[in-house]
Amino acid sequence: MKLTILGCYAATPRTFTNPTSQILEIKNRLFLIDCGEGTQVQLRKNKIRFSKINHIFISHLHGDHFFGLVGLVSTFTLLNRTTDLHIYGPKGIKEIIKLQLRLSNSWTNYGLFFHELESLESEIVYEDEKVRVQTIPLKHRVYTNGFLFQEKIGERKLNLDAVQNYEINSCYYQKIKNGKDITLEDGRVIENDKLTFDPIPTKSYAFCSDTVYHEAIIPIIAKSTVLYHESTFLQSEENLAKKTLHCTAKEAATIALKANVGQLILGHYSTRYEKIELFKDEAETVFSEVLLADDGKSFEF
Structure with a gap:
């Protein structure tokens, strides 16, 4: 299982940071999770083949998580893509993307399928013989889901x-x-x-961004191999986190501890902080296995 961080910072892009987007490779499947501005460039920089992306998961309709999507969809057309593309995201994403394609007369030459989500309960949204993906209902200013990617148990x-x-x-x-x-x-x-x-133990990856501290997700993500959890603020800005429905690094670590996950990866940092190491320092006061996401960084598990 390999995770490549394309972008992991909150709010607006900077010359040296990008908003949320990441690639998960699991059981020889490749999934794009969120698609902020700059995703195409980051895919190029990290030498990830566009043609391998067949499933895109969008957590919510705030711009720093999906403003790069229509550009990627259009580039697939310019590359003469023929393989179907499936997009999973909140209700309304189909209307947004189709409007942009229609007004720019940029219809795709491949099958484009939208799977719109609106359930407040966790549900399976993708499944094949090796991998299952289910939603993790989060609590944010708009309808938001995280995603849990699970390997299925293999042969003995x-x-x-x-x-x-x-x-x-x-x-x-x-x-x-x-x-x-x-x-x-x-x-x-x-x-x-x-x-x-016994078969090789299965792995799982839980993606949780954006959300206020929300213990309801713990039963869903319990014992995940890896948890990526937003940590927009440090505890010194706890009031701002609550006001904007985001988390602090300490709160993310508390979720990881209570869910008994193997590894915690922090991300979605506010650009107000000069050093992201501060997030790791704070989280490690609660949970020991902490890693820091950063643009272009890869993790293998």
């Missing part, structure tokens, strides 16, 4: 020594890897756990 691993010891024909190997017991010719039933090892 053959214990070849045990299989050969019982002289089991190879035609049954797939059945065994699927978790089935095997009945031998003499009638003995060999339980699956005697023939296999």
